[in-house]
Amino acid sequence: MDTQHNIALTHALTGIPGPLPPSGVIHVAFPHANRFTIVGNHLAQHDGLSLAAIGIGVHIQSLPAGSQVGIKALTARFAEGETTIAAALRELETHGYLHRTRARLANGRVITRTVFCNQPDALLRGGAVVPPMRVTVPPVLTVEPAAPVPVLTPVVPAPAPAPPLAPEPTPVPEAAHPLVRVPSRIAPKPPRRPLPQPRELTPELHRAASALLADLRRHAPELVLSEGDVEELAPGAAAWLERGAHPDAIRRALTTELPQPPKYPAKIVRHRLAVLLPPPLPGAQELAPARRAPVTPFQTCEGCDRAFRSPDPGHCRDCRARYWEAA
Template identity: 45%
Template sequence: MTNKKRNAPARPRTRHSSGVTHVNEPHHDNFTVVGNHLAQHAELSLVAIGLALHIQSLPEGTPIGIKALAAKFPEGEIRIAAALRELEEHGYLSRPRERLQSGQVTTRTISYNKPRLAVALAAPVAPEPEAPPKAPPPPGKATELLAGLRARDSRLLLTERDVHRLAPAVSEWLERGVPPTAVVRTLTTGLPAEPIKHPAAFLAHRLTAQLPPHLPAPPRTITPPRPDPLQTCDGCDRAFRSPHPGRCRSCRRSAVA
């Protein structure tokens, strides 16, 4: 019993009287593997699907500009440019602009055999939100600071009523960015040699007379507007800046003329 050859052409199926019938023969060289996600894409036009198949079959480095493709096929530059934009929108093609060391801007075309996320056009950078105002320090921190002054000097012994009465003044210092250690140093440095009869009044005077100003607000950074993204002209395949794809100024003038 002889074995069947694996590379023998398959017989056409005759089970259905209508519809497509496939006669499939194996390819051993000079072929391209294409996914059904592209060949049966529901949103791409047939021109775009065919152009994607052609691009994926080309050797690395083959130029695929609009004019080069229009010279091969009868669709023309307008339909080819529209098909290239379709492939970009659905992630099968990307055409980033690169600036060479000479300063010249060139287009680098990247073909994907599986759809990638389309590269979004550069949008203006939104200004950074302003930092929310800092919450005032809890009054407990102010009361603890005042109650601990007697550890620095026993003459600064305060009653509980005096602590709560002076706490708002200490909180004002803390809200203006003064560290607690600096507040304690201000209240306990340079004390008089004689006894302090009214420590609450003495501290209230220092808190009021030596109150520092508010910190200046940081300067607001103004983000300059971003230039329009680079587009590829549908007529001459040159780069030009515009918010939307289309033709450059020279091609538009030529069309009007």
């Protein structure tokens, strides 16, 4: 069966006009006779939707009206879990493809009405709705016997009569129906932190940092660094040593909980040297306790024995006032 498919595929590729691209996908496309859905590239190639949301959107668009497309129904149909499917449905709602509203029936029952729009931009512009069209054409694939095995040969059917074009929608002023642009979910990545540098890279400091990096593979066999990697990353390790970090502490920070398998050991070490850099050790002046403000001591009044605050012994405020009045 595989041989038959390979021969049929080789035969189909020879029928593609023009030279084949040297890399990338090659499309072998036959006209569909039945069971097909027209999907716009704005959905299939949407740069703001995840692959799960695009796949669920295409699946919902291919279903007939009245099909169940809730989280439970989709979870029973696909291998993805409820969390992934719920997040994909929210993405489709955010970008205007899916609309879920609560409606009350005549008997008082409340239901959830789900509406899927294949072109959200056309909905905002007030475009005309074209009813679904059923297309019936003769089969497009036949089997021709050929030595040594049969070959599938595409037969192009006669073109079906074109359906009547929908009337052009009446232009609507932009102010009445503003086109809402949903921002892309893919945000630019923040710039990578630069590799830390010591204040002074002495030969002794550079030698100790290089030895520490080259020795990492003894403690984590996955972290095998080349000589060029060690030379490039040595200033970052030297900055740690300059800040008083112990070599064992640096080694634990660089080798603990590594991703399995680590594809790029040098990038992992560079990232951790930059992100986990400890602050400089505080000096004795920073560690000294803060001086308390001087407190004025208590004194005993020589006239009434009442306590009062004063740097020098003597009389309280009331006794001093009486003495001044007497004077």
